[in-house]
Amino acid sequence: MPASLRLTRLRSNTGTTLGIEVTDGGPQAGPRTGGTACPEEHGRGLAIVRALSADCGTRAEPGGGATWWAHLSTP
Secondary structure, X not given: OOOXXXXXXXXXXXXXXXXEEEEEOXXXXXXXXXXXXXXXXXXXXXXXXXXXXXXEEEXXXXXXXXXXXXXXXXX
């Protein structure tokens, strides 16, 4: 399953929220573990997303795969 990207914009009286969703064919939603990746070179992406976003998370897709999402708010 190829990865897909979805962007949405919601305007309100308090500002604009940008929604970002990335769906891929990964086996499940959640942090990736294992492998031989050097921890100094990998694993900071979610921390950066959490620091920059108003809200973020993951969800498992019914047909398999996972969606990683974040909401970024601007004034």
